[in-house]
Amino acid sequence: MKFLCVPCDSPMKLQTVGPPERGSLSIVYSCPECGYEMAMLTNAYETQVVQSLGVRVGVESGSGSAAEPNKCPFPAMIPSTEGARPGQTGEPIPVRWTAAAEARLANIPEFVRPMARTGIERFARERGALEVDETILDAARDFFGM
């Protein structure tokens, strides 16, 4: 992380690192041009991240950028399972989802949704249904004893 003194357009330099206080570090930067000072006060999680990297603030800096904000980080951990299910050949018959069923799907974690959608659509097709509604969802729960 770098701090820039906007009026001077000059990178600010780390001046002091306060000792941890209840998990918080106080890091003071100053502008070498105008002397303007600012303090970065970390919370315990930020401190832990730094410590996890095996670096000490003020001695040497770690690198890395924050994850894309406001995006669930977990779906990227689950590899795509498109085409991974046995018994599927060719393009499956399209299945519609009602708004209510879609709403229920939207309520569950993003990393489970693709698998849930694929499985429910397969369940619906096997029963000759071309639309997933809440009745189908409840039938699936009952069928699998959930």
Add this chain to the structure above:
Amino acid sequence: MKRYHDIVGDGGSRVLEQVAAQRTRITEGLAEVRHLVAVGSGKGGVGKSTLTLHLAGALRARGLRIAILDADFNGPSQARMAGVLGALFVPGTRKVALPRTRNGIAVFSMGSLIPESQALEFESAADDESHTWRATREFALLGEVLASFEWGALDLLMFDLPPGAERTVQYADFLGPRTSFLLVTIPSDVARGVVARSAAALSKGRNRLLGYVENMSGYYCRDCDAIKPLFDTGQDSPSHLEIPCLGTVPFDPELARHCDRGIPLAERTETPVGRALERVAQQLLESLELEPAR
């Protein structure tokens, strides 16, 4: 100069707020779970997953409401053993319903979500630094699983932990003092030594250590209908484990084949292995002061 704790709020990052919100969702989601038991070891390959599944089966046969969370996200085995590979995940009104085994044990295993030919993916913003993020990311994912699935009213939720003594302690920290620990070893000095370290590390925390089970304590020879030694450690070898022993379980090659096929132990209580598992299950019940369902 004001310090961190002098300032109200977090300046808009909402990090603490989101962490607290997930913790609240986890607490609420597990509110109707009577007991949380983590089955760990520290040592790999001692049969934690097999023992977890079979103990769950023995307890389920007593009428208890049981769920298993396969916490080994990188090497999940419960999906195959419990027969929920490719299981259907059904959205409920707010959370996801859990797949169940044929005998009614609810199971979450990453193996149900990820084909065995693929692995959990860890993207990292910093090149070659994923090792610094993996544990943090895994525990965040575990939190999301605990918060997002319908655990409902259970007598027992069993966590099948990954190997690693340090990991065992990390799970103790993450799961909190409500979770008791059951350690699994095998009759080898190497395994006992690792498990002893796990026990020592856990003893420094607030989690209850129920005891240990010695797995693969000989093997069951069907031809001889007898238990024969599997490890040449000598009968005089001390266990090194100064915690209660909940029982010993011999290895049964047929049982291992059943696990590969996702067939539950079920009505195998007449075998020596089945009887041993029954005894361990009974010990576990007594440790937790759980009564079989009527």
